[in-house]
Amino acid sequence: MTMAMQPQTLVIKIGTSSLARPETGQLALSTIAALVETLCKLINQGHRVVLVSSGAVGVGCSRLGLTERPKKMAFKQAIAAVGQGRLMRTYDDLFSSLQQPIAQILLTRRELIERTAYVNAYNTFQALFELGIIAIVNENDTVAIDELKFGDNDTLSALVASLVEADWLFLLTDVDRLYSSDPRLDPQAYPIPLVKATELAQLQVRTDSTGSAWGTGGMATKITAARIATGSGVRTVITHGQKPEQILAILQGADLGTQFEAQPRSDNARKRWIAYGLVPTGKIFIDAGAVQALKARGKSLLAIGVIAMEGEFSATDAVVICDPQGQELGRGLINYNCNELEKIKGLHSEAIAAVLGYIGPETVIHRDNLVLQEN
Ligand SMILES: Nc1ncnc2c1ncn2[C@@H]1O[C@H](COP(=O)(O)OP(=O)(O)O)[C@@H](O)[C@H]1O
Numbered sequence: 001m002t003m004a005m006q007p008q009t010l011v012i013k014i015g016t017s018s019l020a021r022p023e024t025g026q027l028a029l030s031t032i033a034a035l036v037e038t039l040c041k042l043i044n045q046g047h048r049v050v051l052v053s054s055g056a057v058g059v060g061c062s063r064l065g066l067t068e069r070p071k072k073m074a075f076k077q078a079i080a081a082v083g084q085g086r087l088m089r090t091y092d093d094l095f096s097s098l099q100q101p102i103a104q105i106l107l108t109r110r111e112l113i114e115r116t117a118y119v120n121a122y123n124t125f126q127a128l129f130e131l132g133i134i135a136i137v138n139e140n141d142t143v144a145i146d147e148l149k150f151g152d153n154d155t156l157s158a159l160v161a162s163l164v165e166a167d168w169l170f171l172l173t174d175v176d177r178l179y180s181s182d183p184r185l186d187p188q189a190y191p192i193p194l195v196k197a198t199e200l201a202q203l204q205v206r207t208d209s210t211g212s213a214w215g216t217g218g219m220a221t222k223i224t225a226a227r228i229a230t231g232s233g234v235r236t237v238i239t240h241g242q243k244p245e246q247i248l249a250i251l252q253g254a255d256l257g258t259q260f261e262a263q264p265r266s267d268n269a270r271k272r273w274i275a276y277g278l279v280p281t282g283k284i285f286i287d288a289g290a291v292q293a294l295k296a297r298g299k300s301l302l303a304i305g306v307i308a309m310e311g312e313f314s315a316t317d318a319v320v321i322c323d324p325q326g327q328e329l330g331r332g333l334i335n336y337n338c339n340e341l342e343k344i345k346g347l348h349s350e351a352i353a354a355v356l357g358y359i360g361p362e363t364v365i366h367r368d369n370l371v372l373q374e375n
């Protein structure tokens with residue numbers, strides 16, 4: 001008996017290791033069909049659903065008779081271009097047989113860095129939800145250049161979950177949950193059913209094995225994804241890709257997979273964008289007085305509190321803010337470029353004009369453009 005529940009916004013990510021048979025790279029059609037059925041049931045229960053699907057490279061390799069993932073970026077991009085179309089055709093054939101329309105959304109970090117692109121993407125997802133369409137998302141491998149690549153779909157799925165203000169993120173992989181270490185290699189590995197919001201920062205598990213032959217992210221990127229998603233209020237679950245129907249049971253409270261409790265959601269989409277959507281291009285170190293002003297009094301960051309910096313950043317870029325010991329405190333949009341900041345760091349605000357030769361912004365980072373970590 002399904003317990004009626006409020007419609008939820010769900011992002012489900014499935015990795016290559018679940019979509020492709022490890023030994024041959026062939027599509028695991030039975031798994032994909034089970035996933036399609038589950039997603040259609042979720043739509044029929046009134047939920048809003050986004051599928052983040054890896055597999056473009058895996059399917060491309062299979063189509064071209066390659067037995068391992070390409071190493072060179074250009075080949076990876078070319079093979080992903082071969083595989084993405086075939087992957088979507090497989091999905092469309094299966095979803096169409098259940099009368100469920102789908103859409104393809106290909107993203108690069110660029111769509112999350114530029115605020116207008118971010119808002120456009122948000123509006124597109126909302127329109128698809130209203131139309132009852134399942135968006136199938138992947139990284140736009142053929143155009144994503146290095147510094148703009150998400151690198152793995154675990155991270156991409158967490159950023160999409162934050163973007164669409166999801167209630168849940170499901171990371172489907174080829175193990176049933178997170179363990180203390182890789183259960184394939186370590187018979188002593190024990191399962192981790194629940195990670196409380198207060199425990200995630202200190203979570204200690206071994207994730208150094210590279211996972212399946214076809215996967216990219218491994219478990220490390222799934223934990224990173226859980227940090228991003230739970231940090232923006234999304235409950236995150238790692239569960240088995242070959243049992244997608246377990247999503248239905250987990251929504252009903254079943255103790256399956258590894259569940260990561262969500263932090264309280266910031267109701268400020270812009271702050272979530274600053275915290276998770278941007279690729280920081282630099283790092284600034286601030287003194288103890290500035291740490292106090294930002295943390296305890298919610299102030300803006302002034303030049304007098306800046307003691308050092310790293311990276312080549314421009315004004316309006318996102319930067320990481322660190323305490324004197326280098327511990328990340330948060331992120332923000334900076335008002336000066338790295339050359340200007342080098343000249344004015346440690347100065348009182350009224351001394352800036354004399355040094356720069358022009359009157360610059362009053363703050364280095366305004367408090368409205370600054371997001372501090374919770375704990
Ligand atoms: N602590 C751990 N708990 C569970 N699995 C782990 C752990 N460390 C490494 N792994 C490996 O990570 C793999 C999943 O990552 P990956 O192969 O990238 O899958 P996907 O394609 O779904 O992203 C598992 O198959 C497992 O071999």
Ligand SMILES: N[C@@H](CCC(=O)OP(=O)(O)O)C(=O)O
Nearest residue numbers: 015016055056057153216217
């Ligand atoms: N865009 C790539 C994603 C690669 C990726 O993240 O794979 P996985 O670790 O299996 O989720 C592809 O479709 O192959």
